[in-house]
Amino acid sequence: MPPVEILPGVYLLETDGQKKLATKSHDLEPVYGERIINGYRLWDPTRSKLAALLLKGGGRGLHLSRDAKVLYLGAATGTTVSHVSDIVTDGLVYAVEFSPRAMRDLIRLCERRENIVPILASAARPEGYCVMVEPVDMVYQDIAQRNQVEIASLNSERYLKPGGVLILMMKTRSIDVTATPNAVYNSEIKKLAGLSLSWSVDLLPYHMDHWAVLARKFDS
Numbered sequence: 001m002p003p004v005e006i007l008p009g010v011y012l013l014e015t016d017g018q019k020k021l022a023t024k025s026h027d028l029e030p031v032y033g034e035r036i037i038n039g040y041r042l043w044d045p046t047r048s049k050l051a052a053l054l055l056k057g058g059g060r061g062l063h064l065s066r067d068a069k070v071l072y073l074g075a076a077t078g079t080t081v082s083h084v085s086d087i088v089t090d091g092l093v094y095a096v097e098f099s100p101r102a103m104r105d106l107i108r109l110c111e112r113r114e115n116i117v118p119i120l121a122s123a124a125r126p127e128g129y130c131v132m133v134e135p136v137d138m139v140y141q142d143i144a145q146r147n148q149v150e151i152a153s154l155n156s157e158r159y160l161k162p163g164g165v166l167i168l169m170m171k172t173r174s175i176d177v178t179a180t181p182n183a184v185y186n187s188e189i190k191k192l193a194g195l196s197l198s199w200s201v202d203l204l205p206y207h208m209d210h211w212a213v214l215a216r217k218f219d220s
Helices: 049-055 079-087 102-108 148-159 180-192
Strands: 006-007 011-017 018-024 040-042 070-074 092-097 118-122 138-141 160-171 195-202 210-217
Touching: 006 138, 011 040, 011 049, 018 049, 018 079, 018 092, 040 079, 049 079, 049 160, 049 210, 070 079, 070 148, 079 092, 092 102, 102 118, 102 148, 118 180, 148 180, 160 180
Parallel strands: 070 092, 070 138, 092 118, 138 160
Antiparallel strands: 006 011, 011 018, 018 040, 160 210, 195 210
8 A cells, every 4th residue: 555645744654554654754864763664754653742643633734835934842852853854845944952962963863954953042032043043834842841831822922923833742740740631731721822722632642641732823
């Protein structure tokens, strides 16, 4: 069975009798130990929350064009960043990471891919990278901090185009370990500023205590 494109740049690939998520890439060197089959990189939902979101039916409203620009907050070593890079082949991924150690691995990935811009900075201070980042079509955030919703709002206010999309991977245990994930979610979602909530979904069974939130910036 040939790969089936389920979203622009995202495929279902049948291998070992199972259908698995994949992106197509010119970079045939594994980023995190993933299998590459005929140029298609298998996308592990236990390693990438975005892959988990897509497998849980979260593709609605998520339409990244080939030339889209993405601000990725919490890039780490580039696991999910690399798959986003595969999708926006003619666009750019601004990859913000605070850890110098993770940044070293991320830079090695960027040396093989021209559409990733590594930025060593704190996402909590979005003004710190204003000279490098232009208005973007999507803000994607995966940061384990108590004020992660505030960080998402600040970056969306500054960089997200009107009508653009925020995808926030809300780590409820990083916000309040004493409350239930549902209680944290219900409290925190009200703090999104300047954004209209489109939908949300928990990421079980792939990730515990995580909610994926999609919101859209109000048109000006």
